[in-house]
Amino acid sequence: MTPEHVDVLIVGAGLSGIVAAWHLQQKCPDKRYAILEGRASIGGTWDLFRYPGIRSDSDMFTLGYSFRPWTHEKSIAEGPTILNYIRQTASENGIDQNIRFHHCVLHAAWSSQDARWTVQAARGETKDAVSFTCNFLFLCSGYYKYEEGYTPEFKGIENFKGEIVHPQKWTEAIDYANKRVVVIGSGATAVTLVPEMAKTAAHVTMLQRSPTYVVARPGSDTLAIKLRKRFGARFAYQAIRWRNVLFGMYFFQLCRRKPERAKQLLLGGVKLALGKDYDVKTHFTPSYNPWQQRLCLVPDGDLFRSIRNGRASVVTQHIDSFTDKGIRLQDGSELEADMIVTATGLNLQVMGGMSLAVDGKAIEPAKLMSYKGMMYSDIPNLATATGYTNASWTLKCDLTCEYVCRLLNHMDRRGYRSCVPRQTDPSVTEAPWLDFTSGYVQRAVAKFPKQGSKRPWKLYQNYVLDIVSLRFGRIDDGVMEYS
Numbered sequence: 349m350t351p352e353h354v355d356v357l358i359v360g361a362g363l364s365g366i367v368a369a370w371h372l373q374q375k376c377p378d379k380r381y382a383i384l385e386g387r388a389s390i391g392g393t394w395d396l397f398r399y400p401g402i403r404s405d406s407d408m409f410t411l412g413y414s415f416r417p418w419t420h421e422k423s424i425a426e427g428p429t430i431l432n433y434i435r436q437t438a439s440e441n442g443i444d445q446n447i448r449f450h451h452c453v454l455h456a457a458w459s460s461q462d463a464r465w466t467v468q469a470a471r472g473e474t475k476d477a478v479s480f481t482c483n484f485l486f487l488c489s490g491y492y493k494y495e496e497g498y499t500p501e502f503k504g505i506e507n508f509k510g511e512i513v514h515p516q517k518w519t520e521a522i523d524y525a526n527k528r529v530v531v532i533g534s535g536a537t538a539v540t541l542v543p544e545m546a547k548t549a550a551h552v553t554m555l556q557r558s559p560t561y562v563v564a565r566p567g568s569d570t571l572a573i574k575l576r577k578r579f580g581a582r583f584a585y586q587a588i589r590w591r592n593v594l595f596g597m598y599f600f601q602l603c604r605r606k607p608e609r610a611k612q613l614l615l616g617g618v619k620l621a622l623g624k625d626y627d628v629k630t631h632f633t634p635s636y637n638p639w640q641q642r643l644c645l646v647p648d649g650d651l652f653r654s655i656r657n658g659r660a661s662v663v664t665q666h667i668d669s670f671t672d673k674g675i676r677l678q679d680g681s682e683l684e685a686d687m688i689v690t691a692t693g694l695n696l697q698v699m700g701g702m703s704l705a706v707d708g709k710a711i712e713p714a715k716l717m718s719y720k721g722m723m724y725s726d727i728p729n730l731a732t733a734t735g736y737t738n739a740s741w742t743l744k745c746d747l748t749c750e751y752v753c754r755l756l757n758h759m760d761r762r763g764y765r766s767c768v769p770r771q772t773d774p775s776v777t778e779a780p781w782l783d784f785t786s787g788y789v790q791r792a793v794a795k796f797p798k799q800g801s802k803r804p805w806k807l808y809q810n811y812v813l814d815i816v817s818l819r820f821g822r823i824d825d826g827v828m829e830y831s
């Protein structure tokens with residue numbers, strides 16, 4: 349059977365896949381596109397994660413789409429509200445009509461002779477093999493494995509008599525009321541779970557190997573609410589979005605240039621929230637500088653409140669082993685628990701776990717260099733939507749989608765069928781894709797494409813520089829080869 353052909357094939361119907369489709373509809377209205385989604389529904393991350401309290405850890409004025417004002421009261425929003433926002437965007441724009449659910453993409457092969465990709469997917473529970481062809485492949489497949497999260501090997505884990513849950517596998521049936529809970533971890537998921545579970549659990553202990561920077565921010569933005577009432581949703585959204593972008597950039601630069609000052613500010617906030625008798629040095633003072641790993645944001649200081657009122661506590665210790673009653677720590681003490689939540693992170697994954705080949709040659713992602721943080725050296729007609737690590741994901745995805753549309757329109761105007769970034773400059777050196785020291789990054793970064801030491805191969809993680817490069821930069825820049 350001849351495979352179905354589309355101009356652009358998008359992989360993934362999460363936050364990024366929907367924004368990609370929106371930009372295509374607006375800027376390349378003649379292009380026929382389809383979205384292949386492995387799961388049964390729209391939303392990606394915001395549909396998968398169902399653990400208590402799931403919410404954004406960046407503000408919705410920057411995590412929201414540039415074209416669709418965020419109008420909810422809360423600026424640090426709950427998962428279901430974000431999911432609703434993504435789904436409404438898809439249905440109001442007819443994007444949902446173009447999604448093929450239960451299509452898990454396994455392989456894509458580029459043929460230079462035909463100037464097209466042939467994409468193989470497994471459909472439905474029976475995993476029927478289906479093929480598509482497309483001129484341009486747009487990967488909006490996120491950055492981690494959906495099947496399971498990361499759990500380190502814990503000695504004696506089989507001995508524990510209570511329940512062990514990974515947040516990525518949370519279901520509504522999980523009951524923690526009146527139970528003694530230990531949450532292992534200190535990242536965004538742990539600091540979200542602890543105050544929420546502490547509302548009904550007997551007690552929640554956050555057990556961390558080492559501390560993370562935690563910063564309290566208001567859950568609602570009073571200025572945004574006032575501006576919205578006075579000037580309307582669109583104006584308020586853009587104004588607060590820019591304020592938040594600029595403040596985020598300023599704070600990131602402060603962390604990188606004056607880490608001691610930034611550290612003082614962050615720890616000062618924690619001391620104020622927890623009181624002078626609390627051991628902030630042991631539990632909330634990381635050994636690294638701010639923004640060498642992601643900061644954890646807690647809306648209205650909910651984590652600190654649950655510690656202050658005694659419903660939650662923090663233990664900073666290495667785990668020796670699991671026992672039948674709980675966890676033995678390396679100092680010999682034991683934490684008893686009825687339930688253990690392993691908020692130990694994600695398993696990062698490159699390009700939605702699919703394999704790629706170009707003209708019959710298998711591609712190793714680790715050997716590629718990323719171009720403008722969205723395409724790859726020697727890979728024609730393919731882009732990925734990846735967000736920032738130091739700011740909201742959507743900011744970069746929106747720009748990437750704009751750029752892809754500009755590229756497609758440029759190719760149409762000139763009659764080109766393919767475009768491929770070529771790295772020919774011998775002075776460009778390689779660097780890891782991400783410079784975060786976090787475990788989940790370090791575990792996987794070797795498998796990821798590299799970035800280069802200078803433009804257009806360097807990842808600046810800077811929204812303003814990316815606006816210049818992606819919205820206004822030359823499409824024909826001497827690096828992108830067209831044919």
Ligand SMILES: Cc1cc2nc3c(=O)[nH]c(=O)nc-3n(C[C@H](O)[C@H](O)[C@H](O)COP(=O)(O)OP(=O)(O)OC[C@H]3O[C@@H](n4cnc5c(N)ncnc54)[C@H](O)[C@@H]3O)c2cc1C
Nearest residue numbers: 360362363364386392393404405406453489490700740741
């Ligand atoms: C718990 C949690 C909280 C987060 N909070 C924030 C936050 O506050 N701010 C922020 O900026 N970022 C946050 N992030 C990062 C977050 O993942 C992004 O903000 C954003 O949701 C990513 O959207 P996406 O569409 O690119 O990827 P995803 O949400 O991961 O969606 C990818 C989609 O692609 C599909 N897919 C993947 N591979 C294939 C394949 N081979 N074939 C078919 N379909 C495939 C998946 O099923 C999924 O539907 C958070 C992440 C997590 C896990």
